[in-house]
Amino acid sequence: MSAAKAPTVRHLFRNFWRIAKPYWVSEDKLHAWGLLALIISLSLGLVYMNVQFNKWNNDFYNSLQDYNLPAFKAAIIKFGYLAAAYIVIAVHAIWFQQMLEIRWRKWATAHFTRRWIHDNTFYRMQLTDKDTDNPDQRIAEDVDQFISYSLSLSLGLMRSIVTLVSFIGILWTLSGPLSFVLGNTPVTIPGYMVWVAILYAAVGTGITLWLGRPLVGLNFMQQRYEADFRFGLVRVRENAESIALYAGAKDEQERLGYRFLNVVNNFWSLMSMNKRLTWFTSFWGQLAIIFPLIIAAPRFFAKEIQLGGLMQINSAFGKVYDSLEFIIGSFSTLAKWKAVIDRLTTFEKSIEVADQLPRITPQPIKQGMQVSDLSVSKPTGEVLLAKLNLGLNAGDTLLIRGKSGSGKSTLLRSLAGIWPYAQGYLGMQSNTRSLFLSQKPYMPLGSLRAALYYPNDVEQDDGQIAELLMMAGLAHLLPRLDEIDAWSHVLSLGEQQRIALLRAILVKPDFLFMDESTSALDADGEAVLYQAVREAMKDGVMISVGHRVGLTEYHAQVLDCYGSGQWALNSL
Structure with a gap:
């Protein structure tokens, strides 16, 4: 019923x-x-x-x-x-x-x-x-x-x-x-x-x-x-x-x-x-x-x-x-x-x-991230990834690739603890911050400054913000930093993705998960921002989902998802 x-x-x-x-x-x-x-x-x-x-x-x-x-x-x-x-x-x-x-x-x-x-x-x-x-x-x-x-x-x-x-x-x-x-x-x-x-x-x-x-x-x-x-x-x-x-x-x-x-x-x-x-x-x-x-x-x-x-x-x-x-x-x-x-x-x-739905609750560990026997399924029960084992420490980077529907984004949702159709062990270093960036960034209601720091408290570091906006090709937004507007409608998808990437640089999370977060950027813009994000995450763990060949340059490992539970983990 x-x-x-x-x-x-x-x-x-x-x-x-x-x-x-x-x-x-x-x-x-x-x-x-x-x-x-x-x-x-x-x-x-x-x-x-x-x-x-x-x-x-x-x-x-x-x-x-x-x-x-x-x-x-x-x-x-x-x-x-x-x-x-x-x-x-x-x-x-x-x-x-x-x-x-x-x-x-x-x-x-x-x-x-x-x-x-x-x-x-x-x-x-x-x-x-x-x-x-x-x-x-x-x-x-x-x-x-x-x-x-x-x-x-x-x-x-x-x-x-x-x-x-x-x-x-x-x-x-x-x-x-x-x-x-x-x-x-x-x-x-x-x-x-x-x-x-x-x-x-x-x-x-x-x-x-x-x-x-x-x-x-x-x-x-x-x-x-x-x-x-x-x-x-x-x-x-x-x-x-x-x-x-x-x-x-x-x-x-x-x-x-x-x-x-x-x-x-x-x-x-x-x-x-x-x-x-x-x-x-x-x-x-x-x-x-x-x-x-x-x-x-x-x-x-x-x-x-x-x-x-x-x-x-x-x-x-x-x-x-x-x-x-x-x-x-x-x-x-x-x-x-x-x-x-x-x-x-x-x-x-x-x-x-x-x-009442089951969920994977990250268990506190001393350092990094540890995934053991993780199986991810669709709501229908169809297995996407089976018995995944993965270990990442501070400074490690991982690129997740695969055809559409093979479970890449669903794996990120499972690591975030919001996907109920997953089973296995997930250990994450305690007292750390995680940031997930989706393909369609979320732009909260409020000022552009608040969007840059979302969901963290706003900081008044105009010098760093101005430098980052210029690097990202968004210098024209600097005068509107404290303006309140419907930014999800004002900014293009590419501009929203750039704001989200700058958010990662400003927040400097311990774990950064990006789900095709540069799909709307040109190759040069992607290279500049990925390099900046990679530099900001040198003491953290960065996991990306993407298709572009150029992304391999910024990652040390690659997880290929084939669907039907099959996967392969290799070094680059």
Whole structure:
């Protein structure tokens, strides 16, 4: 079963707690529980104020029925301070709830980001689960919605329960008994308006659940289609030059159109379901306004209760019904909440699967690098290199050659510890630094100076940087050294490779791994930079993957990869 398959409703609350629990037991737990207690207290205060307003209804409408002006004025004054107190409590309830939301989101975003980034899990997930789409959207958007929906729904449910408990007694007392004869048997139903409210809400909830069930799956897919479309737009921006050179604008437009068509079609389905649900909920909600007056009107016209009592019954019925119809009013939010929980649950499970993959952890040794019985395979199980044995010490250089698909780059990934389909022994000198340069260099967001030192701390050695940029033919970039730009788009591939090679010279790692890192350079430029890198690495280990014959000049050993597990190691 795919890790991205949506969990069932049966597991909803277990999955909710699985996602929420880490924050509530974290280092921020005291602030979290303190804010939650404060929010609950303010919510209870709002319920108390609603009870006071209900009592006020009786006094106010009775003063109107009795034409009692002093009582009317007193009721207006009382309403003023009740309303002021309600406003103060309501404003601070929202304020502290938002404070808890942002603290929780800050912690949860850091938590998920750390788990996704840690130990290159983001890379390993691409190998294990291609169905868990758009992790960026799950961290940036789903976490935010999960927290917002969780707090609003849980606090809303709590308020509904407290309101129900508070007003059900009031409604029971005010409505009195309902007596009638069924056949020849007299029947009396005490607090009959309570039972009417419960029955009314139960019928509405049942119909709402039946009508709105498809919304859960549709909301899940809407989140996915929206993220897929946004990812497609980002891909066009990141590969603008390549697409333009291929004259692929029309094709990209068609691809984006297809992705957005999924968004539109699914949204139409959501609209249809929401329309059907809104027809009923609007009707049922409007009926609830007049329904209690109709039911209680016979007692009013029989002069058993006054106008104030009738309006108090209507208000109490409304509060009881509002509490009982919580699911009706929140169903769309509940559907979105479940979709978000499903996406975060599958994302978390995908992280766990990636974490459980085997990996080669370098063992500390006294000096150099030692590889013994290392076997490297494809995810399908096809062996690329079998029982590789290799030993390198400070100052040694190795060139890895072979046809495409023979396992050269995969071997470097295995030595980096990120390729899970490898077995064997890898020993590396402890307390050392390694640097891997790929064919398509990574240019981080930020200044050019930061890119030169990535991933190490930036140094302010302008003299050395200027000398290196001139040597690499990049002197024109010196005035832009501290300029922040999208360098992966500004610089050509050849310029990016030169920056990466200068990075190796500046950082001077103990182990340098280069995967066709000069493929975009001309022969003269490659010679100048390779010689400079070789000089910088004279006290370290340098391993290169490449095809050009000229690279043999800078390496003392060569590893030829033939595929199907075959290899040969020779001196040059």
